[in-house]
Amino acid sequence: MAKSAVKIAISIPNPLFKALEKARRESRKSRSAVVQEALREWLRRGLQQQLVRDYEAGYRTQRETPAEAEAALATAVGLMAKDEEW
Secondary structure, three states: OOOOOOOOOOOOOHHHHHHHHHHHHHHOOOHHHHHHHHHHHHHHHHHHHHHHHHHHHHHHHOOOOHHHHHHHHHHHHHHHHOOOOO
């Protein structure tokens, strides 16, 4: 079954349009694909920022114990020491 799509019309400044066209031609992607990718990234970044704000708010109300902080640091150091690419 085909996915449904909605057409939208947007206005962007001419220099941004020219940059979009150049980038999409170089990547051999459609305009729709590039705009969809940009929107997904924008939404993902907004969600990530909200998660950070939520974490910070939670931390202000209930801070980590020294043991929890030490465990988190040990985990981070252990992850950085692994010879893996992120």
